[in-house]
Amino acid sequence: MYSLLNMCSIDATDDRTALARIRDAAVVRFGEVGFSETTVRDIAAAAGVSAGLVLHHFGSKAGLREACDDYVVAEFARSRIEAVESGEIDPFAAMASVQAEQHLMRYFLQSLRESSPAASRLFAASFEETLRLMELSVEQGVIRPSDNLHDVTAVLLAWQFGGMLLQEHVARVMGVGTDVAEMMPRYARASLEVLTHGVFADTRYEDAWREFAASGAPPPTEEDPA
């Protein structure tokens, strides 16, 4: 019904609908520089259409964002479903496949920066899936059992995405470039070390906290002495 020829200037071989081109361009721009730094005219130019058409299809810039949110959420869900159907269990491979679609991940990370509604949806969805993965890994003896697996998973997820958000700063203090190939070996080794052995030499801090929590007093300190 709405299949039109696309005459426009972007690429003669681009057979995507103008609407799809707008949406894709918006996902890229929003992911790269953020929502408020992106102009409707930018997106229109990148999609090879006029600014008016963007509003014609999506109503407003906010409507375009919502459409992008829905699209990215759906794409993530689709890629996860594919991964599950292919019988993927290995958590390493799981993360690798998430990393695969870079522009989606960029959009997600940018959403986290801006605390957009999509970020909450994606974080929550990622949490549910990770929690299932953690439970499975505990059964398989890969992950140490915990009577607090729910919160532990939430913290680990925050650390993981938080680490991605601060990638640039980690790379700088490590003295390497921000590209994955250069940074990942260092980051992976350090994080694996912490996630395997912890950082504290004994349980004194954990004990101190447990004792404190049991006393019912308002806790006096921040989270961890990293």
Add this chain to the structure above:
Amino acid sequence: MYSLLNMCSIDATDDRTALARIRDAAVVRFGEVGFSETTVRDIAAAAGVSAGLVLHHFGSKAGLREACDDYVVAEFARSRIEAVESGEIDPFAAMASVQAEQHLMRYFLQSLRESSPAASRLFAASFEETLRLMELSVEQGVIRPSDNLHDVTAVLLAWQFGGMLLQEHVARVMGVGTDVAEMMPRYARASLEVLTHGVFADTRYEDAWREFAASGAPPPTEEDPA
């Protein structure tokens, strides 16, 4: 200490100079909603002056940002020096004192979101100090020795700040409010558990990675299976 945000009508007892009021208001606004979402007129109104005066004192909005950056960096440094001079060693207390000046921390976190130049400076400074603290803690037997303490510190710092950045999302999946009093017990318990015992049941992932790194092949996966 000194009065915080007094929006339109400045308190008659406010003896700060107009320049200081502008700078303080800018730090608050930049920290709350970010640089590009804050207008010069907003800041001027919050400081009780005209928009022209802001530019008169700081040249431009960018100049104001630089001044705020310098101010916040200096304030952080000052508070850290005070902490060191008071003989503070306990990492818990260290983090608590950092948390104390909330508007400075908010400014820093917002800078991290926006990857502003100040964020790099503050992250690097925080890293240097944390690294010294870690070395000291290793000597005291509190932190487990590591032949990779530099990178481990970088990762832990990224996780800590990253966790703060994603505070809202962690709270949501934990089912608690975002305020510190409600969230911190849960967050502290989970992070202490991980930092004390790790999450992996054995060293298989660490071994696999070491083996892989030794082979010299390009690594195939992402950082951790959180």
Add this chain to the structure above:
DNA sequence: ACCTCGGCTGAACAGGTGTATAGTCTACTG
């Protein structure tokens, strides 16, 4: 007294923003 200088203001300017509107063209339908 006069003068000067810097803090300070109000209005104006130039550019960019999201958005509304009028109109063109093409494809489909009766």
Add this chain to the structure above:
DNA sequence: CAGTAGACTATACACCTGTTCAGCCGAGGT
């Protein structure tokens, strides 16, 4: 073939942005 619907464009509009500018005012020096 008329006619309608919708994709699409160009233009204009209203608003907001950072910034500029001419000038006011009070304090301090001579």
